[in-house]
Amino acid sequence: MPRMAFAKLALAALVVGGAFAAGAVLGRRAAPDSENAESENPDSKHAATDPVAPQEATPAPPGDPNGAPPPSGSVDQQHPDGPARRDRLGLNDPRWHRPMPGTLKAPTAPQGDPSVVPYLQGVEEAPSQLGVRTFDPDRAHVGLNLVISGHAPAAYLVDMKGEVLHEWSRSFDSVWPGPVGEKDAPKLYWRRAHLYPNGDLLAIFEGLGMIKIDAASELLWEYPGHCHHAIDIGPDGTIYTLSRRRVQKSFGPWVDDEIVDDFVTLLTPEGTLIREISVFDAIARSPYAPVLARNRRRVRDILHTNSIELLDGTHAATRPMLAADRVLISIRHLDMVAVLDLAAAEITWAMTELWHLQHEPTVVADGNLLVFDNRGRMGKTRILELDPVAQRIVWQYAGTPSRPLDSLALGSCQRLANGNTLITESHQGRALEVTPGGAVVWEFVSPHRAGANDQLIACLFEVIRIDWSYPQFEPIASLRDGGSGIDLRAVEALRGGQPK
Numbered sequence: 151m152p153r154m155a156f157a158k159l160a161l162a163a164l165v166v167g168g169a170f171a172a173g174a175v176l177g178r179r180a181a182p183d184s185e186n187a188e189s190e191n192p193d194s195k196h197a198a199t200d201p202v203a204p205q206e207a208t209p210a211p212p213g214d215p216n217g218a219p220p221p222s223g224s225v226d227q228q229h230p231d232g233p234a235r236r237d238r239l240g241l242n243d244p245r246w247h248r249p250m251p252g253t254l255k256a257p258t259a260p261q262g263d264p265s266v267v268p269y270l271q272g273v274e275e276a277p278s279q280l281g282v283r284t285f286d287p288d289r290a291h292v293g294l295n296l297v298i299s300g301h302a303p304a305a306y307l308v309d310m311k312g313e314v315l316h317e318w319s320r321s322f323d324s325v326w327p328g329p330v331g332e333k334d335a336p337k338l339y340w341r342r343a344h345l346y347p348n349g350d351l352l353a354i355f356e357g358l359g360m361i362k363i364d365a366a367s368e369l370l371w372e373y374p375g376h377c378h379h380a381i382d383i384g385p386d387g388t389i390y391t392l393s394r395r396r397v398q399k400s401f402g403p404w405v406d407d408e409i410v411d412d413f414v415t416l417l418t419p420e421g422t423l424i425r426e427i428s429v430f431d432a433i434a435r436s437p438y439a440p441v442l443a444r445n446r447r448r449v450r451d452i453l454h455t456n457s458i459e460l461l462d463g464t465h466a467a468t469r470p471m472l473a474a475d476r477v478l479i480s481i482r483h484l485d486m487v488a489v490l491d492l493a494a495a496e497i498t499w500a501m502t503e504l505w506h507l508q509h510e511p512t513v514v515a516d517g518n519l520l521v522f523d524n525r526g527r528m529g530k531t532r533i534l535e536l537d538p539v540a541q542r543i544v545w546q547y548a549g550t551p552s553r554p555l556d557s558l559a560l561g562s563c564q565r566l567a568n569g570n571t572l573i574t575e576s577h578q579g580r581a582l583e584v585t586p587g588g589a590v591v592w593e594f595v596s597p598h599r600a601g602a603n604d605q606l607i608a609c610l611f612e613v614i615r616i617d618w619s620y621p622q623f624e625p626i627a628s629l630r631d632g633g634s635g636i637d638l639r640a641v642e643a644l645r646g647g648q649p650k
Contacts, residue, residue, distance in 0.1 A: 282312035284593035291566040300609035301598040343522030371421040387419035412455035436497040471499035531555035580606035
């Protein structure tokens with residue numbers, strides 16, 4: 151589903167109640183950028199048979215392979231379902247994890263020398279000016295902003311002036327209690343989130359699992375399926391995400407070993423597995439299979455799929471590759487943007503060479519593609535809009551000579567209804583809205599810090615603009631705790647710009 155389609159569905163109302171904290175700065179520790187990790191601790195509990203076949207139910211867990219009890223006094227002993235939940239996550243498998251004593255709690259984890267874990271704390275030095283540094287209400291697409299930062303398992307609803315209107319937060323160990331392996335400790339943050347109209351939220355603990363919480367951050371369900379990077383929602387409520395695990399694969403002389411395979415994963419609105427489709431197999435059975443020969447270094451994480459968007463067929467008449475019931479995906483380590491046919495479980499269209507280590511391809515209103523090109527501009531970053539039929543770049547933004555875009559990993563882009571583009575420059579902890587002519591009309595710098603002396607800025611995984619100017623926007627009552635609802639149009643902090 152395109153970004154603006156998401157915006158039209160988002161936030162019919164939101165209960166803020168006691169969680170209203172204007173201008174709050176929460177947390178200090180930053181989470182890592184794990185983009186270059188060879189493995190995201192993929193699940194080993196699934197059989198290594200052809201994973202393209204539909205999976206009707208989650209396979210039963212094998213149990214703790216060591217047969218060892220949890221450490222004395224751990225949460226696993228205190229929580230009756232603790233060991234079973236840990237097994238379902240694969241966190242007890244000694245091939246991928248080295249258990250740490252006790253329980254490691256997010257978001258302060260992990261402790262100790264930050265140099266031990268690559269990308270543990272921020273990447274860039276923190277600037278002196280924080281929050282909203284630029285706001286032109288006449289040219290910006292005024293709305294609300296869903297902010298996902300790497301410093302904690304949390305998401306924030308922020309207005310155009312940078313004030314925090316609402317917070318969602320749920321720690322990893324409150325969902326899956328127990329000790330955490332060293333390789334999982336840096337990932338106890340939310341990599342991606344999706345906001346529902348009633349204030350419910352989906353969130354991904356990167357490479358570990360997905361949760362759904364309500365507006366009061368109460369847990370609705372959890373899915374321990376090693377989800378990573380991306381979420382999209384179909385018109386029937388089906389959840390489209392990515393998952394990964396290690397499997398044995400073979401393809402000519404380039405792939406003949408255990409690799410990390412990614413899976414297009416479909417869940418019911420209640421978090422039950424519907425189906426998984428192997429991205430590796432979808433490439434291998436397609437005319438685009440020779441791209442797998444790029445694995446000359448024979449790395450395990452050959453794909454590193456990092457985005458998914460459901461296609462609705464709106465532009466199929468002029469762009470047949472964008473037919474309905476397909477998904478648009480980004481395969482970072484192959485420099486490939488591709489369309490996967492869900493029925494055939496096969497790649498039906500792909501492009502490469504115009505970008506390098508890209509993120510977040512999305513279909514914009516005229517059927518063009520918008521792509522966050524991380525390193526394609528002589529190692530620097532740019533945002534590309536291209537015609538997928540002509541395979542021609544029609545617009546790009548790379549920053550200014552004094553402030554070029556620079557996010558060597560991560561990153562996101564969203565085309566707004568007024569034609570502007572919202573860019574998340576993740577490594578810089580910065581989001582900016584630019585006009586088609588390249589003027590910056592809104593700029594936000596994350597207030598969250600990292601490093602031993604708070605000298606680094608926390609990675610900003612994504613900022614999503616939420617459009618409030620649609621008929622369904624009505625205040626509703628609070629969930630479960632009896633609090634009162636609030637119409638966000640009446641919040642004084644929003645008066646920097648009014649809905650048109």
